[in-house]
Amino acid sequence: MTAGRLRFALALALVLLLEALSRFGVIDRFAMIPPSEILWHLGKILSGGEMWPAIGKTLTNVAMACIAAIIVGVILGTLIHGWRSLRETLDPLFAAYYAIPVYAFYPLFIVIFGLGDVPQVLIGFMLALVAVIVNTLNGLDRVPRVLIKTARIQRLGPLATALKITLPYAVPYIFTGVKLAVAYSFIGVIGAELIMSRTGLGYEIGFAYNNFDNAVMYPLIVLVLAIAATVNTMFFLWEKKMLARRRK
Amino acid sequence: MRTLRAAILIACVLAAWQALFAFAGASALTSPRDTIAYAAELLSSPGFYPHLIETAQAFAVALAIAISCGILIGFTLGLYRFAADVGEPVLVALYSIPKITLYPIVLLAFGIGMPAKIAFGAIHGIMPIAIFALGAARNLNPVYLKAARVMRLPPSRIAARVLLPAAIPEIFTGIRIGFSLTLIGTLLGEMFASQRGIGHLLIQAIGLHNVRMIMALTLLLVVVAVTASALLLAVDRRLRRHMFGAP
Numbered sequence: 001m002t003a004g005r006l007r008f009a010l011a012l013a014l015v016l017l018l019e020a021l022s023r024f025g026v027i028d029r030f031a032m033i034p035p036s037e038i039l040w041h042l043g044k045i046l047s048g049g050e051m052w053p054a055i056g057k058t059l060t061n062v063a064m065a066c067i068a069a070i071i072v073g074v075i076l077g078t079l080i081h082g083w084r085s086l087r088e089t090l091d092p093l094f095a096a097y098y099a100i101p102v103y104a105f106y107p108l109f110i111v112i113f114g115l116g117d118v119p120q121v122l123i124g125f126m127l128a129l130v131a132v133i134v135n136t137l138n139g140l141d142r143v144p145r146v147l148i149k150t151a152r153i154q155r156l157g158p159l160a161t162a163l164k165i166t167l168p169y170a171v172p173y174i175f176t177g178v179k180l181a182v183a184y185s186f187i188g189v190i191g192a193e194l195i196m197s198r199t200g201l202g203y204e205i206g207f208a209y210n211n212f213d214n215a216v217m218y219p220l221i222v223l224v225l226a227i228a229a230t231v232n233t234m235f236f237l238w239e240k241k242m243l244a245r246r247r248k
Numbered sequence: 249m250r251t252l253r254a255a256i257l258i259a260c261v262l263a264a265w266q267a268l269f270a271f272a273g274a275s276a277l278t279s280p281r282d283t284i285a286y287a288a289e290l291l292s293s294p295g296f297y298p299h300l301i302e303t304a305q306a307f308a309v310a311l312a313i314a315i316s317c318g319i320l321i322g323f324t325l326g327l328y329r330f331a332a333d334v335g336e337p338v339l340v341a342l343y344s345i346p347k348i349t350l351y352p353i354v355l356l357a358f359g360i361g362m363p364a365k366i367a368f369g370a371i372h373g374i375m376p377i378a379i380f381a382l383g384a385a386r387n388l389n390p391v392y393l394k395a396a397r398v399m400r401l402p403p404s405r406i407a408a409r410v411l412l413p414a415a416i417p418e419i420f421t422g423i424r425i426g427f428s429l430t431l432i433g434t435l436l437g438e439m440f441a442s443q444r445g446i447g448h449l450l451i452q453a454i455g456l457h458n459v460r461m462i463m464a465l466t467l468l469l470v471v472v473a474v475t476a477s478a479l480l481l482a483v484d485r486r487l488r489r490h491m492f493g494a495p
């Protein structure tokens with residue numbers, strides 16, 4: 001537990017250092033406002049209420065992108081795993097996928113679907129999908145043959161085998177994909193909002209930046225990071241609990 | 249066999265693209281043939297090269313920073329168990345943060361231009377490289393480290409003579425992932441923080457709704473990214489086979 005305490009102390013020291021540097025004018029107020037003021041403004045923004053629609057919009061879009069990517073990704077992963085030549089054809093694409101700047105497709109989506117929520121959700125979905133597929137494949141690869149043989153002896157069909165045997169076995173690996181999917185859908189949705197949109201946290205951050213409004217920009221950035229970190233920690237704890245139960 | 253599969257994959261992508269073109273129309277995207285023609289035209293026009301060189305420079309510097317700092321952080325944490333206990337969760341948390349929200353901070357710190365792009369590219373690439381280097385250092389056979397300590401090698405030489413050679417395959421996997429992320433980071437940096445470069449051309453084309461330009465640039469980026477990543481993957485597999493004997 002001492003490692004955790006030291007980590008906390010280091011983070012605290014960093015925040016205090018930033019506070020001191022900006023209070024004594026080493027960091028220009030124009031570049032950054034002190035952490036205490038960021039928190040104070042964040043409280044004001046959250047209690048003021050005019051930011052809630054943007055927060056709600058972004059979180060809904062992230063959730064839609066992420067959930068769709070997980071469901072579609074697990075289904076596609078299972079199908080691709082069962083079809084060997086398809087998998088060997090797609091493997092190079094999966095390996096190169098994250099080198100493709102997905103945002104370049106954003107204008108295309110805007111033209112096809114209009115400047116609503118769909119293009120942003122689609123960008124988040126596209127970023128998250130392949131992480132889920134790759135990790136599902138990875139998990140299914142590790143299912144022991146004896147389990148599959150048992151399924152065959154029990155005369156389970158392909159669907160029942162997947163649902164009752166192979167996918168449950170692969171859950172820890174799929175979970176790695178799910179965690180990546182959460183991170184990627186945040187990145188996709190907020191990045192798309194920054195590039196072009198009419199609402200959402202990314203849009204508000206970009207708007208505040210363009211107006212040199214640090215009193216709004218920094219609190220919103222901290223809010224996004226805090227939400228992402230909280231969701232990640234929740235998944236981490238859930239995963240740990242799940243793995244601990246499995247080991248028993 | 250592998251080339252045949254690659255050919256099939258490319259043919260399928262082109263067919264899907266052509267179908268999407270038929271469905272969505274010329275206001276949304278250009279057909280594969282037009283896009284390839286326009287990309288070739290871009291490549292042969294002299295006005296395009298300053299942008300290309302600008303992006304290539306920014307990317308090269310960002311990647312060099314990401315690789316060197318990533319390995320340094322990973323090895324430092326990997327050699328000391330307690331440091332790894334403290335630092336690894338921080339690395340993983342930083343890896344999963346939506347770094348795109350940090351771009352205003354990077355801009356305010358570095359100003360508009362080359363340094364901001366480089367910084368934005370580097371912060372995207374550094375974490376995966378550090379995480380893989382950390383894993384490699386931790387999984388190192390302890391006998392090697394003990395031998396190095398018995399010979400009283402200083403930490404810098406342990407890193408250079410023992411750790412680095414042993415960790416090359418894993419570090420290379422980290423670099424392969426870091427490569428893509430650094431490329432995306434640099435392009436994003438250019439989209440927001442630059443007057444030159446491919447990313448700038450892209451955001452300009454988005455603003456002007458210049459569909460031909462968007463499609464041609466996207467095509468070029470995808471071709472470069474996929475080719476580079478296929479090459480890196482091939483080297484990666486070779487290194488692993490060489491080191492571990494497994495396919």
